Amino acid sequence: xxxxxxxxxVLGGAVLVLPLAALLLRLDWAGVPAAxxxxxxxxxxxLSLITATVAxxxxxxxxxxxxxxxxxxxPAVAAVLRTLTTLxxxxxxxxxxxxxxxxLGRNGVLGDSLAxxxxxxxxxxxxxxxxxxxxxxPFLVITVEGSLRSIGTRYESVAAxxxxxxxxxxxxxxxxxxxxxxxxxxxxxxxxxxxxxxATALFAGNAPGVTRTMPLAIYTAFNGAGVSEDTAIALSLMxxxxxxxxxxxxxxxxxxxxx
Amino acid sequence: MTRASRGRAASAAASAAASAAxxLALTGCAAAERDPAASVQNEPxxxxxxxxxxxxxxxxxxxxxxxxxxxxxxxLHPRLExxxxxxxxxxxxxxxxxxxxQADVFASADERNLATxxxxxxxxxxxxVFAANVLEIAVQPGxxxxxxxxxxxxxxxxxxxxxxxxxxxxxxxxxxASAALLDRGGVELAPxxxxxxxxxxxxxxxxxxADAGLVYVTDVQAAGAEVEGVEIEGADAATNVxxxxxxxxxxxxxxxxxxxEFVRSPEGAEVxxxxxxxxx
Numbered sequence: 001x002x003x004x005x006x007x008x009x010v011l012g013g014a015v016l017v018l019p020l021a022a023l024l025l026r027l028d029w030a031g032v033p034a035a036x037x038x039x040x041x042x043x044x045x046x047l048s049l050i051t052a053t054v055a056x057x058x059x060x061x062x063x064x065x066x067x068x069x070x071x072x073x074x075p076a077v078a079a080v081l082r083t084l085t086t087l088x089x090x091x092x093x094x095x096x097x098x099x100x101x102x103x104l105g106r107n108g109v110l111g112d113s114l115a116x117x118x119x120x121x122x123x124x125x126x127x128x129x130x131x132x133x134x135x136x137x138p139f140l141v142i143t144v145e146g147s148l149r150s151i152g153t154r155y156e157s158v159a160a161x162x163x164x165x166x167x168x169x170x171x172x173x174x175x176x177x178x179x180x181x182x183x184x185x186x187x188x189x190x191x192x193x194x195x196x197x198x199a200t201a202l203f204a205g206n207a208p209g210v211t212r213t214m215p216l217a218i219y220t221a222f223n224g225a226g227v228s229e230d231t232a233i234a235l236s237l238m239x240x241x242x243x244x245x246x247x248x249x250x251x252x253x254x255x256x257x258x259x
Numbered sequence: 260m261t262r263a264s265r266g267r268a269a270s271a272a273a274s275a276a277a278s279a280a281x282x283l284a285l286t287g288c289a290a291a292e293r294d295p296a297a298s299v300q301n302e303p304x305x306x307x308x309x310x311x312x313x314x315x316x317x318x319x320x321x322x323x324x325x326x327x328x329x330x331x332x333x334x335l336h337p338r339l340e341x342x343x344x345x346x347x348x349x350x351x352x353x354x355x356x357x358x359x360x361q362a363d364v365f366a367s368a369d370e371r372n373l374a375t376x377x378x379x380x381x382x383x384x385x386x387x388v389f390a391a392n393v394l395e396i397a398v399q400p401g402x403x404x405x406x407x408x409x410x411x412x413x414x415x416x417x418x419x420x421x422x423x424x425x426x427x428x429x430x431x432x433x434x435x436a437s438a439a440l441l442d443r444g445g446v447e448l449a450p451x452x453x454x455x456x457x458x459x460x461x462x463x464x465x466x467x468x469a470d471a472g473l474v475y476v477t478d479v480q481a482a483g484a485e486v487e488g489v490e491i492e493g494a495d496a497a498t499n500v501x502x503x504x505x506x507x508x509x510x511x512x513x514x515x516x517x518x519x520e521f522v523r524s525p526e527g528a529e530v531x532x533x534x535x536x537x538x539x
Contacts, residue, residue: 106359123360205355207314208343222466223319223459229466 020240027233035234043209044217044235051125051213052193055132059189062133063140064182068174070141071148082145089138096134097202104130104203127204128211132193139192140185147181148174184253191246195239214239309514310338314361316345316352318368318501319456320392320433320475324534325366331530332521339514348431348456349373356381356506363515366503366522368392368457369432373502383512386504388539389523390531392475393498394436396489397464397482406471406489409444422470425463428453433460436497437473443496461486475499477535500539 028035035041070081088096103109104121114121121127155177159169175182197215204211206220214235221232313332317325329341345352345362349372356365357379365382366389367373373386398406404416412424426448427434434453441448451469454460460472465485479488503522505515521527528538 101358106357111359120359120361122358123355205345205360206347207345207360210342222462223454223456229462 023233023236023240027237028230031230032234032237035228035230036238038228038231040208040217040228041231041235044212044214045238047125047128047209047212048194048214051128051132052190055129055136055193056186056190058129058133059137059140059193060182060186063137063185063189064144064175067141067144067148068170071145072153082142085138085141087138088134089142093131093135093196093198093200094202097131097199100127100131100134100199100203122203123205123207123211125204125210128200128213131199131203132196135196135199136189136192140189143185143188144178144181147178147185151177180253184250187246187249191242194242308338309336309511309517311340311511311514313339313341313363313511313514313518314345315341315364315366315518316347316356316360316362317364317366318349318352318432319346319458320368320477321366321390321501322346322458323481324390324477324531324536327530327534328522328527331526332518335521336514336517341518346456346458348427348454350375350430350432351455361508361510362506363509363511364503364505364518366501367432368499368501369435370500370502371435372432373504376506377504381507383505383507383509384516386502387519387523388500388502389527390501391498391537391539392477392501392535393494393537394433394440394473394491395476395479395494396491397461397472397474397479397486398489399464399467399470400484400487402487402489404470408489409441409446409448409491412448412471413446423451423468424448425452425454425460425469425472426450427457427460427473428455431456432499433457433473433475436499439497440473440491440494443493480535498537501536 206216218232349367353372353375426437461478463469464472509515
């Protein structure tokens with residue numbers, strides 16, 4: 001390694017570390033407990049935890065079967081499905097928000113059918129969950145699908161050869177083998193749902209107690225409407241802690257996978 | 260796909276109900292802590308007993324005033340609960356209402372955004388105006404750059420650079436008024452940022468990220484000592500008039516109508532005046 005590489009390398013590290021270090025310096029640590037327990041913070045926090053948990057559940061229920069289907073498809077079909085699944089991951093979440101409005105909004109494709117059923121989705125807590133599910137689902141599918149492909153089909157074939165039905169094979173062989181990958185995908189998925197902002201802002205809006213999740217509360221604080229800046233920085237700290245926890249879990253999983 | 264998303268919507272709706280219950284529990288606790296000054300004595304004779312919930316969408320510049328109005332309205336009607344008011348730029352709120360957001364009352368900072376909502380057939384009855392507001396230049400306390408007029412916003416200062424100025428985006432009422440005043444004064448301003456609501460402009464100045472911002476007189480008053488206001492000559496030419504209306508999709512039309520009436524009542528005018536709003 002040429003020695004001069006150290007200069008841009010140090011700069012690169014600084015770009016990543018300094019802003020977060022500055023944020024921690026700006027924190028009024030003595031005031032954190034009070035800021036965290038302010039009504040606005042608690043409201044945003046509880047709403048975030050509930051919606052992200054429900055969204056993660058939706059992702060597991062919908063994502064694991066989808067991952068299985070992709071992993072067990074022919075290469076051509078799998079490639080198409082994988083591209084479609086990964087698209088929301090690459091798209092800016094704002095585009096996701098507009099797309100969700102186009103489908104489920106009052107003037108959306110399904111707007112009239114929903115109205116007939118008496119269901120109103122946009123700008124409700126349900127919209128928060130749907131937005132989070134939309135952006136987080138690819139993480140789960142991609143992680144689980146990768147795991148499935150790496151374990152292959154040998155164990156499943158043997159079990160089927162010994163007379164196990166498809167569901168038994170899925171329950172007793174596939175799910176346990178894919179367990180670590182599923183855990184990693186679930187954790188990633190939860191973190192992504194917790195941090196979701198763009199799609200939520202457009203599709204669910206920013207109503208305190210209904211759709212104002214932690215990221216929206218942080219944004220609102222800097223727009224000077226109803227949330228104090230101390231609260232926003234305290235909420236940012238919480239999101240950072242969640243991110244760190246996620247990284248620790250992921251690392252454990254990687255070590256587990258490469259053992 | 261349709262069925263999947265419906266199923267998802269249904270499960271999400273269930274979760275919404277669960278979280279709504281939790282939120283209700285939380286706000287219930289908060290309400291219990293609130294000053295129980297609500298007494299039946301100060302209820303005027305002949306007021307129908309209103310109950311249930313009321314959801315209000317209001318322009319960002321109304322933040323303090325409408326919180327106060329909501330508190331007083333709850334005191335008049337102890338069995339009615341006003342949900343935490345959603346404040347944002349009038350055009351943001353109008354878009355959300357048109358896209359299907361559920362609210363009972365909409366208070367806009369200009370006629371145009373209310374008309375947009377009315378054009379979609381979402382306004383119940385007549386819209387009525389209830390307040391007026393004019394723009395000021397918000398600057399750092401002590402006005403270190405010596406900004407005295409709109410012209411000073413584009414003049415290079417002692418540091419050799421023009422001040423960093425933030426305004427509202429043209430779609431929102433404060434932005435419309437800002438553009439009108441700048442045009443009138445022949446000032447070619449290139450703002451460092453165009454924000455979606457007036458609160459965002461104010462917090463940029465408050466945080467010291469911007470040297471100056473075009474906000475309402477009422478915002479400068481609400482910010483107290485954190486910013487200083489500089490009057491704009493001829494600001495009256497771009498006076499913002501605030502209309503309010505009940506919405507057709509309201510689940511609580513009696514309460515919506517009563518709240519609109521209350522905002523336009525002498526007591527409402529008194530509260531608005533205390534926050535620096537003018538009479539319409």
